[in-house]
Structure formats: structure tokens, C-alpha cells
Amino acid sequence: MPRQATFAAEELAEAGCAVVAEEGWSGLTMRAAAARLGVSAMALYRVVPDSGALQRLVAERVGLGLPVPDPPLLAALGSWARAAHDRVRALPGAAAYLLANWTEVPSWLAIVERFLQIAEADGLRDAEAVGTVNAVFAYTLARAQLRDEPSTSRPRQLAPLAADPERFPLIGANIAEFAIAQREKAFAYGLEALLEGLDVRRLRTTLT
Numbered sequence: 001m002p003r004q005a006t007f008a009a010e011e012l013a014e015a016g017c018a019v020v021a022e023e024g025w026s027g028l029t030m031r032a033a034a035a036r037l038g039v040s041a042m043a044l045y046r047v048v049p050d051s052g053a054l055q056r057l058v059a060e061r062v063g064l065g066l067p068v069p070d071p072p073l074l075a076a077l078g079s080w081a082r083a084a085h086d087r088v089r090a091l092p093g094a095a096a097y098l099l100a101n102w103t104e105v106p107s108w109l110a111i112v113e114r115f116l117q118i119a120e121a122d123g124l125r126d127a128e129a130v131g132t133v134n135a136v137f138a139y140t141l142a143r144a145q146l147r148d149e150p151s152t153s154r155p156r157q158l159a160p161l162a163a164d165p166e167r168f169p170l171i172g173a174n175i176a177e178f179a180i181a182q183r184e185k186a187f188a189y190g191l192e193a194l195l196e197g198l199d200v201r202r203l204r205t206t207l208t
Helices: 009-023 030-037 041-046 051-064 073-089 094-104 106-121 126-146 159-163 169-173 175-179 183-207
Strands: none
Touching: 009 030, 009 051, 030 041, 030 051, 051 094, 051 106, 073 094, 073 106, 073 126, 073 183, 094 106, 094 126, 106 126, 126 183, 169 175
């Protein structure tokens, strides 16, 4: 028999995260979260009114687990991005949800707010500050979303290359990079390149 609903919202959020880790975001239902807690599904309605609220509660918990590092801005963005990428990609489907809904989740708004504060202290204002923060924020979630694809480690056939290798000589020369998607390497390289580019842009902005 299910135990009495003596759990707190934090316990429900953790249970929801566990469900997502095992079953993906689409598996995050009231019934699944209740089963994880050992309570009836009806008991959850004392904490959240519906499944949408449950999703926001779980997303809130994920954001709370990603504190913003100390300045300077680009170092903070880089450290946060690596931690966020690892955390979110461990929860299949969470990245897609956050890309579409982060503005409705207080902890994720707080992350952006804090980065904008650091950006302002670093000499960036308005569109420049927002653009810098959004570039890393969106890149991190988008790359984490790619990890959700079932083809992450599946060898690619590259049939057009096999049929016409002369058309794609550079891809053929770097076949190891394309035969299996290099997701981790691509994220790290892309993040470094992005941060370097933003640093150049920041210097131009603050010097004018």
C-alpha cells in the first residue's frame, strides 16, 4: 500500500529527476513520480496541480543545482557551461524542454540574471550583455539536446562519401571524425571557440 504523502516538494523534484534519468523527459508523469516516491498519484496533487507544474518543479531543481561561478564573465560562463552540459545531458529530454521553457522556471531566470550582473560589472551593457550570455546559454543546451539522439554512438554509413569520394575529399581525410559523432569533443572545442570569439567581441565593445 502506498505510504502517506509526507514528502516535500524537494523530494518530489528529486524523484522526478530520477524518473527522467531512467525514462527520459517524456516519462515524467504524475504516476511515474508517485511510484518513485511510493505514494499514490493523487497524493502528488497536494504539491503540484498538474503534470506541467511537475515538469517545472523538476526543471527548477536542475537549475538550482547549477550555481553561477564567480567572475570574470567568460571564465564563469565556461565553467557553468561545462557543468550544465554534464548535468542536463544526464537527463534525456530535459535540454529540449529547457530550450523552450526556461523563461518560466525561476532558477534558470536567476542564472541568466546573475550572468547579466557579471556582464555589467565587466563593462557590457544591454544587447551586448544579453547576446554574450545567450550565446553560451543556448549553445550549452543545444549541444546537450544532441546527446538525446539515439544515434549518439551508432556508426554512420556515409553512403554518399562511399559512392563519390572525390566529391568529399576533406571529409574522407577526416573520416574518423565523422564515422561516429564526436559529441564530447565537438562540445568542448565549440565552447572554447565561442568563448574566444566572445572575448574578442567584448574587448572591442568595452574599448569603444
